[in-house]
Amino acid sequence: MSATRIVLLGPPGAGKGTQAVQLAKHLGVPHLSTGDLLRDELKRGTALGLKAKTFMDRGDLVPDQVIIDMIHGRLEGTLGFVLDGFPRNIVQAQMLDKVAIIERVLHIQVPKAEVIARSIARRMCESCGRNYNLLSSPPKKEGVCDVCGGKLIQRTDDTREVVERRYQVQYENEIEGLLSFYRAKPGVLREIDGRRSVDTVFQEILRIVAN
């Protein structure tokens, strides 16, 4: 039987979102992206969204308690999920450990220079949230979503300066701690070479979650 409680780790721009959407659909479980949930809060102008905005704009981590309060209710009692962008540090991993047994943690590795170039070339549909990349997966028509016809925008935190800060603060500083946490759980952590095509990476992920 396939694993259904899955965490994707990796630097911003490694392709976690793209893989998470496909994997969740394949497994029939929810895709939970804390970044998407925060952007949704912001769009709706909630207090949580406004509080998170200053951290997001700078490329810093939103305080753990805000993230934990936001995601806690969506994790408990569910049969499965693909988590994308959570946990981002040890405190969040420990919280997750209390509410669910994680079966697979997939660490998608891509070198720094490549993820920075990818993030800057990233575009997102403002209506349906689908991701594009001007380098590797451009839309058929410039500036327009292939799926819903919505307008493609650049995330305000995808400028070079913020992307570099996100890489350092959210990935470089935290990843070793997270990897040691999950290495201590036999058979859970798997490394994936994320430099390959979206489809090749997806096929490997499917093999890993299937057994």
Ligand code: AMP
């Ligand atoms: P993402 O879409 O995953 O790149 O997230 C966008 C921004 O939301 C990040 O740069 C952080 O500021 C914030 N964020 C998303 N997930 C988390 C998390 N698990 N912990 C703290 N901040 C987060």
